[in-house]
Amino acid sequence: MIQSIDIHSSVAVYVQIENHVQFAIASGRLKPGDKLPSVRELSERLGVNPNTIAKAYRDLEVMGLLYTRRGMGVFIDKDVEAKCGQDCRKRIIGRLFEVVAEAKAAGMSRKEVLTIVEASIAVDATPYGETPSSLIALAKQPKKTSK
Secondary structure, eight states, X not given: OOOOOOTTSSSOHHHHHHHHHHHHXXXXXXXXXXXXXXXXXXXXXXXXXXXHHHHHHHHHHHTTSEEEETTTEEEEOTTOXXXXXXXXXXXXXXXXXXXXXXXXXXXXXXXXXHHHHHHHHHSOOOTTSOOOHHHHHHHTSOOOOOO
């Protein structure tokens, strides 16, 4: 499920955990009834405070994605796949729109934006990691002007 988080990310650690769970549900890697790692186990695995994990789990429970069975653990609730998929897509489309709008405002061409998107798709990466040097190198390429 969650292999790592980035403590240097601008996204809060508990939000990264919430997002990872939502992405896993949306993609089908987590299914209704699946048990999540305990707060202590995930805390040790990720190297973060147990209260951070507990907050993420509580938030996901309030969202209706998880449920807790006292003494048994935390589980994925039923009938949440479609909701997660739709919510994730909406959020991602909104962020992509914002980034493309910023790129256009900065004078980047359609071709430059598409090159970066295609290079990003080609990279095997997880959310909230460092930007790969191959993508950073694209920023250093001189802008081609058309006459």
